[in-house]
Amino acid sequence: MKPVRVGICGLGTVGGGTFNVLTRNADEIARRAGRPIIIEQVALRSPNPECDLTGIKTTHDVFEVARNPDIDVLVEVLGGYDVPRELVLTAIANGKHVVTANKALIAVHGNEIFQAAHEQGVIVAFEAAVAGGIPVIKSLREGLGANRIEWVAGIINGTGNYILTHMRSEGRAFEDVLAEAQALGYAEADPTFDVEGIDAAHKLTILASIAYGVPLQFEKAYTEGISRVTFDDVEQADNLGYVIKHLGISKRTEQGLELRVHPTLIPKERLLANVHGVKNAIAIMGDAVGPTLYYGAGAGSEPTASAVVADLLDVARDIATDHHYRVPYLAFSGIGEDDGGLPILPMEDIVTAYYLRLLAVDRPGVLARVATILSEQSISIEALVQKEATEGELVPIILLTHSCREKQMNEAIRQIESMADIAGPVTRIRVESLDEQE
Numbered sequence: 001m002k003p004v005r006v007g008i009c010g011l012g013t014v015g016g017g018t019f020n021v022l023t024r025n026a027d028e029i030a031r032r033a034g035r036p037i038i039i040e041q042v043a044l045r046s047p048n049p050e051c052d053l054t055g056i057k058t059t060h061d062v063f064e065v066a067r068n069p070d071i072d073v074l075v076e077v078l079g080g081y082d083v084p085r086e087l088v089l090t091a092i093a094n095g096k097h098v099v100t101a102n103k104a105l106i107a108v109h110g111n112e113i114f115q116a117a118h119e120q121g122v123i124v125a126f127e128a129a130v131a132g133g134i135p136v137i138k139s140l141r142e143g144l145g146a147n148r149i150e151w152v153a154g155i156i157n158g159t160g161n162y163i164l165t166h167m168r169s170e171g172r173a174f175e176d177v178l179a180e181a182q183a184l185g186y187a188e189a190d191p192t193f194d195v196e197g198i199d200a201a202h203k204l205t206i207l208a209s210i211a212y213g214v215p216l217q218f219e220k221a222y223t224e225g226i227s228r229v230t231f232d233d234v235e236q237a238d239n240l241g242y243v244i245k246h247l248g249i250s251k252r253t254e255q256g257l258e259l260r261v262h263p264t265l266i267p268k269e270r271l272l273a274n275v276h277g278v279k280n281a282i283a284i285m286g287d288a289v290g291p292t293l294y295y296g297a298g299a300g301s302e303p304t305a306s307a308v309v310a311d312l313l314d315v316a317r318d319i320a321t322d323h324h325y326r327v328p329y330l331a332f333s334g335i336g337e338d339d340g341g342l343p344i345l346p347m348e349d350i351v352t353a354y355y356l357r358l359l360a361v362d363r364p365g366v367l368a369r370v371a372t373i374l375s376e377q378s379i380s381i382e383a384l385v386q387k388e389a390t391e392g393e394l395v396p397i398i399l400l401t402h403s404c405r406e407k408q409m410n411e412a413i414r415q416i417e418s419m420a421d422i423a424g425p426v427t428r429i430r431v432e433s434l435d436e437q438e
C-alpha cells in the first residue's frame with residue numbers, strides 16, 4: 001500500500017512530540033492505518049534537542065512544505081493566526097490534507113478554511129486543538145452523533161488549571177506557577193491567552209460549533225480569565241464547600257446558546273472540581289446518553305502529539321473516500337452557514353448563581369443595604385459570611401446567591417459599588433452546579 005507522506009511545520013513542543021511518536025510507533029501506526037505514515041519533510045527554525053532528524057529532509061521555509069508535490073498531509077504546529085492561515089490555505093490549494101493543533105486558527109479562520117477544504121475535497125483535522133490528548137472532538141462529533149446536545153462544560157486550559165491547582169494546594173503565587181507551566185511547555189507563546197481565557201474561548205467556540213451545528217463565532221464568546229482570582233477567593237470558596245475552576249460553558253436555552261468562559265465556583269464533590277494540574281475534563285450532556293465525561297492531559301508534548309497522530313491515522317484511512325461521505329469538519333453537513341435557530345446569547349441574558357466578595361466599612365446597616373439592593377433586583381441570598389474585623393478595618397463580606405439573570409446582577413453590583421461604605425470593586429465569580437454525575 002502507498003505510504004502517506006507527512007510534512008511537519010514547526011518542531012517545538014507539539015511538532016517535536018509528533019515527530020517522536022510517529023517515528024517510535026511507526027509499525028503499530030502502519031498496522032492501524034493499513035499503510036505506512038512516513039515523515040517526508042520537516043520545516044523548522046531551530047533544532048529540537050529531543051528529535052533525531054538524521055535522514056530527514058528539512059527546510060526553513062514552511063511554504064516549501066505546502067507546495068511540495070511529494071507531501072500528502074501538512075501538519076501545522078507553529079501557533080499564531082496569520083502565517084498558519086496562509087500556510088494552511090496554500091496547502092489546501094495544493095490539494096494537501098491538513099492536520100493542525102492550532103485552536104486560534106480554527107476558531108477565528110475555521111469557516112474560511114473549511115470552505116476552501118470542501119471545495120478541494122481535502123480533510124482538515126484538529127483533534128489536538130481542543131483539550132490536547134483527550135479525544136473530545138471525535139467523541140462529540142462521532143460518538144455522540146445521535147444526541148441533541150444540551151450543554152458542554154469543561155476545564156479546557158491546562159495552564160490555567162495548573163495555576164489554580166498549585167495556588168490552592170501550595171499557596172503559591174500566580175506568577176511563580178505560571179513560569180513553571182511555561183517551562184513545562186503547556187502555555188501558549190503569549191501566556192495571556194491562557195490566563196485571560198482567550199485560549200479557552202477558542203476551544204469552547206470549536207466545541208459549540210460541533211455540538212450544536214452553528215458557525216464558529218469566537219467574537220461572540222464572553223471571555224474572562226483567572227488573573228483576578230486571589231488566594232483569598234480560593235480560601236473563601238473552600239470554606240463554603242466549593243472549588244474555583246476556570247470553565248468553558250455552552251448551554252442550549254430556548255432563546256439561543258450561552259457561550260462563556262470564566263472562573264467558576266463548583267461544589268467540591270463534583271468530578272470537575274477534582275480535575276487537577278494540567279489535566280482537562282469536559283462534561284457533555286446529550287438527551288439520549290445523559291451526562292458523559294472526558295478526562296486526560298490537556299497540554300504537553302506527547303499527549304498533544306497523540307491527538308495529532310490520531311488525526312493522521314484518520315487521514316490515512318479516509319484518503320480514498322469520496323469527500324462528500326466523510327465525517328464533516330464540524331460534524332453537521334454544510335459548512336455551518338446557518339445557525340440552526342440558535343443565536344449566541346448576549347452575556348446579560350445568561351442565568352447563573354454568583355459568589356460575591358465585598359469589602360465594607362464595619363458599620364451597622366451596611367449589610368442590610370446590600371441585602372435590600374439584591375432583593376430589589378429579585379436576587380436571593382443562599383449563604384453569607386462576614387469575617388471579624390479589627391477596629392477601623394474593612395471587613396470582607398462573602399455572599400452566595402441563588403440563580404438570577406446577569407443583567408440584574410450587573411445592576412446590583414453597580415449599586416453596591418456606589419455605596420459610600422463599600423471599598424473598591426466587588427469580586428464576582430459565577431457558580432455552576434451542573435450535575436455531570438446525575
Ligand SMILES: NC(=O)c1ccc[n+]([C@@H]2O[C@H](COP(=O)([O-])OP(=O)(O)OC[C@H]3O[C@@H](n4cnc5c(N)ncnc54)[C@H](O)[C@@H]3O)[C@@H](O)[C@H]2O)c1
Pocket residue numbers: 009010011012013014015043044045046060061062077078079080083101102103104128129132185186187188189298299300301304
Ligand atoms: N504546547 C501544548 O501543550 C499544546 C497543546 C495543544 C495545542 N497546542 C498548539 O500547538 C501549536 C504549537 O504549540 P507549541 O507549544 O508546540 O509551540 P512551540 O513554540 O513549542 O513550537 C512552535 C514551533 O514552531 C516554530 N515556528 C514558528 N513559526 C515558524 C516558521 N514560520 N517557520 C518555521 N518554524 C516556525 C517555532 O520556532 C517553534 O519551534 C500552537 O497552535 C498551540 O496552540 C499546543
Ligand SMILES: N[C@@H](CCO)C(=O)O
Pocket residue numbers: 129130131132156157158159160186187188194199298299300
Ligand atoms: N496552552 C494550552 C495548550 C493546550 O491547548 C493549555 O494550556 O491548555
Ligand code: NA
Pocket residue numbers: 127128129130131132133134135136137307
Ligand atoms: Na483533543
